[in-house]
Amino acid sequence: MRTMVKSLAVVMAMGASVQLSGLAMAQQAPEINVTDTEIRIGNVMPYTGELAAFASIGKTEAAYFDMINERGGINGRKIKFISYDNNSDSETASEQTRKLIDEDKVLLLFGSFGTPGNLALRPYVNQKKIPQLFIASGDHGWGDPKDFPWTMGWQPSFRAEGRIYANYIQASYPESRIAVLWQNDQFGRDLFSGLQEGLGDLSRMIISDVTFDRSDKSIDSQVDLLQSSGAEILIFDGAPAVAALAIRRMNDIDWHPVFLLDNASASIANALRPAGLENSIGVISTAFLKDAGDPAWKDDPAMKDWSSFMDKYYPDGDKTDGNTVFGYAAAETLFQVLKQCGDDFSRENIMRQATSLKSYQSSVSLPGIVINTSPTDFHPIKQMRLVQFDGSTWQPIGEVIESAFLGKDN
Incomplete structure (x- = not known):
């Protein structure tokens, strides 16, 4: 039976308000976005509309954080993953991102899908000094630490x-x-x-x-x-x-x-x-990621773990959909960054850890595909x-x- 403590807060009500368990606390202390027991992470994904084929990225990420929470969380804290539907529309994506920042008071943004909406919000996010990590878009502009030091891509450009x-x-x-x-x-x-x-x-x-x-x-x-x-x-x-x-x-x-x-x-x-x-x-x-349907990986321990994860935490997911592997790998990368934070979940330290990944390899990446970042290198994956x-x-x-x-x- 799945744990009663859930990270999943995937919201597909197209802009409807979401009731979060910590809402009363947030109203009393609106700037609190991490506590001794919780880390709030925001995400925007096309769960509906023309780009809904990519919705499985967000669903996999939510399921991954469910798994992490069931295993005790990150450094004693559970993940509250708040993911809104942008209806495949860049303006809606911008509105939902502002909601995550201004109303839900998330600690960081992670893995939001698409280029136009993320580009539009990038100046605002950087002005507020909120980590905008591992965007699900290959736009070359995500690697601009000089002008946008709080925004980082993930996949190859x-x-x-x-x-x-x-x-x-x-x-x-x-x-x-x-x-x-x-x-x-x-x-x-x-x-x-x-x-x-x-x-x-x-x-x-x-x-x-x-x-x-x-x-x-x-x-x-x-x-x-x-x-x-x-x-x-x-x-x-x-x-x-x-x-x-x-x-x-x-x-x-x-x-x-x-x-x-x-x-x-x-x-x-x-x-x-x-x-x-x-x-x-x-x-x-x-x-740059393993193909779950390739017999070459049938005995691979990492892909066996991924398959078991899908069976337990995302049973409705399609294992032939490469986006599920994408979401899993991206969530793994964020998990690594947050683990490296120790007990310091300041936004500055989160960016410090995100920019100090050295030869990190997701378990579902192809052999030879590694992640390296630095304060001047915001392109995590540079191999295909x-x-x-x-x-x-x-x-x-x-x-x-x-x-x-x-x-x-x-």
Whole structure:
């Protein structure tokens, strides 16, 4: 039976007030955000709307903190994880983040999803000197300790991922023509910019690029246009649901370019299975976390622990959804930071510990993928590897890549 003390305060009421057990205390002492028994952590996640495929990140994180609380918490304190729904809307994300800070008085923000909402709140969060840690977004701007010393990313940057694809294309398909199908927002632009940077003078290989909106229900016309360009390589950068549409359309029109799929959409559950697993064979992407469906990890102790965790704390979760591994790994990283805090949970010490991670490796990271931070390095994960889908799992291509990260965003 699960403990009566729960960390989970996932709120999916789209802005409705949440009743917290410590509300009366908070009203009497509004600046108290950590006590001898509790640490308040705030999070915003798209539980509904167009980006709801990523909701499992927040649900996994909440379940992880349930597990930690059941085991006694962190240095004697239980986690109160307050997670609000942003309805896949950046303005709502900003409103919910302000609520976490101004009303719920969280000690820190952790793992909030998305780029626009987090960017909009970044100046406010830094003015208030509140840690904004391990944002679930690969925007290169999260690594700016000089101007925003309280904001830190976690995953590899979208721009660096674009450079990895550029390196791969130059090595494997140096004479091939490239088309790009990208989401018309900062997320899409970042990866496209990294691709162009990585290609350098060879950017002329890009003979066509077309955008789409993440709310599009059909992208047939865009895919058809890219096919007519004569491109032999197609790079997709967008949300999983649209990636599924693209893969299906390519199969329908019998177009089979080399297909490179952004890491954020490399979910078997949310992109490849809806597209048809047989249609997805050969898709290439990047990875920095273990694939739970890969038989290579069936005897791996860490993945056995993860599977047991899912069974007990998140039984409704889909183990083929890579976002559950993502949420688990991110929560593990925050747990490490808070453990290092000892009994000093000042915001200054939290940032001190977050910026002093040395060769830390999540239990579910791929071998060779480690986290290093410093007061001048706010890019925790700077390594990835190329992978290719074989119809059931992602198989590695080559070794871990980190040279692509030695660019403008580091």
